[in-house]
Amino acid sequence: MEALDGNSIGGLLIDVFGAEMTAVIGTCGTCGDTGPVAELVVYRQAPGTVARCRVCGAILMVFVKVRSMTCVDLTGMARMDRPRAA
Amino acid sequence: MAGTALRGRLTWQAARVASLIRETASVCTIGLEPRDWAGHRAGQHLDVRLTAEDGYRAERSYSIASAPGEQLAITVERLEDGEVSPYLTEELQVGDELELRGPIGGYFVWEPGENSPLTLLAGGSGIVPLRSILRDRLRTGSDVPARLLYSSRTLPDVIYRDELGQQHDGVQVSYTLTRDQPPGWTGHTGRINADLLAEAAWPAAADPVAYVCGPTSFVETAAAGLVGLGYPPGRVKTERFGATGGP
Numbered sequence: 001m002e003a004l005d006g007n008s009i010g011g012l013l014i015d016v017f018g019a020e021m022t023a024v025i026g027t028c029g030t031c032g033d034t035g036p037v038a039e040l041v042v043y044r045q046a047p048g049t050v051a052r053c054r055v056c057g058a059i060l061m062v063f064v065k066v067r068s069m070t071c072v073d074l075t076g077m078a079r080m081d082r083p084r085a086a
Numbered sequence: 087m088a089g090t091a092l093r094g095r096l097t098w099q100a101a102r103v104a105s106l107i108r109e110t111a112s113v114c115t116i117g118l119e120p121r122d123w124a125g126h127r128a129g130q131h132l133d134v135r136l137t138a139e140d141g142y143r144a145e146r147s148y149s150i151a152s153a154p155g156e157q158l159a160i161t162v163e164r165l166e167d168g169e170v171s172p173y174l175t176e177e178l179q180v181g182d183e184l185e186l187r188g189p190i191g192g193y194f195v196w197e198p199g200e201n202s203p204l205t206l207l208a209g210g211s212g213i214v215p216l217r218s219i220l221r222d223r224l225r226t227g228s229d230v231p232a233r234l235l236y237s238s239r240t241l242p243d244v245i246y247r248d249e250l251g252q253q254h255d256g257v258q259v260s261y262t263l264t265r266d267q268p269p270g271w272t273g274h275t276g277r278i279n280a281d282l283l284a285e286a287a288w289p290a291a292a293d294p295v296a297y298v299c300g301p302t303s304f305v306e307t308a309a310a311g312l313v314g315l316g317y318p319p320g321r322v323k324t325e326r327f328g329a330t331g332g333p
Contacts, residue, residue, distance in 0.1 A: 003326070
């Protein structure tokens with residue numbers, strides 16, 4: 001299965017966070033790389049949705065929908081910051 | 087404010103299919119009339135949800151093909167093993183209703199006020215959000231110079247061919263055909279590479295911003311190639327569709 005990127009989970013992220021999140025700057029808790037959530041490597045056909053760091057491959061976000069509840073694991077993500085105004 | 091969606095939440099809604107345009111043998115543009123649409127930005131996408139009679143649901147994302155202010159439209163490529171795209175491209179009729187939500191995305195978007203030269207790189211149906219950007223540029227009278235390089239398997243697979251063939255001030259369109267070229271073809275051939283990018287993209291010294299959209303392998307090659315030409319990684323915006331098809 002070929003990977004997508006964080007753009008593809010924009011709708012899911014609005015469901016979870018209540019806001020547009022693809023332009024948010026994430027910091028990997030493993031390697032410290034920073035970049036927009038849109039650039040994360042995303043797999044959508046696992047038992048849930050998995051977003052990995054593009055540099056080191058660490059798992060940053062996992063979303064698993066169980067019936068009507070979405071379980072969220074963000075333990076791999078060190079920070080999420082709003083981008084600076086363009 | 088009865089009937090208004092909660093701020094910050096996306097709500098599924100029914101949209102009437104207002105028009106269907108056959109773009110290529112496997113690609114169709116669907117004009118949509120949602121009941122409540124706040125407007126979108128060029129480059130954004132929306133989610134479509136189909137529900138089978140037994141309650142099984144399939145959800146897919148499709149880039150918005152129209153410019154802000156135009157009737158909402160998506161362009162869908164039929165995937166042979168797809169769950170959703172064969173229905174959208176072959177069975178859908180004008181007057182049907184589709185369930186959708188959006189607009190979605192805040193990264194792969196272009197604003198008419200931006201004044202950096204545009205390098206647009208499309209692989210296959212990756213042209214769809216870039217077409218929205220080009221239409222928005224035209225509608226808003228932006229004079230930002232734009233260069234589009236569109237990689238397609240064959241000439242008949244080129245989406246929006248007539249529209250892209252129209253001359254507009256400040257827009258240069260070039261093609262590379264990767265699989266088959268018609269007799270007398272004078273455009274580029276073969277997959278995108280560093281030499282082709284150096285010829286078709288704005289030089290980094292022009293301080294361009296790049297939008298790269300298409301199959302994952304295309305985007306990786308194209309984005310790395312631009313960085314190799316000196317584009318700062320933060321000036322190369324990418325959207326990957328996977329092996330093929332929608333984002």
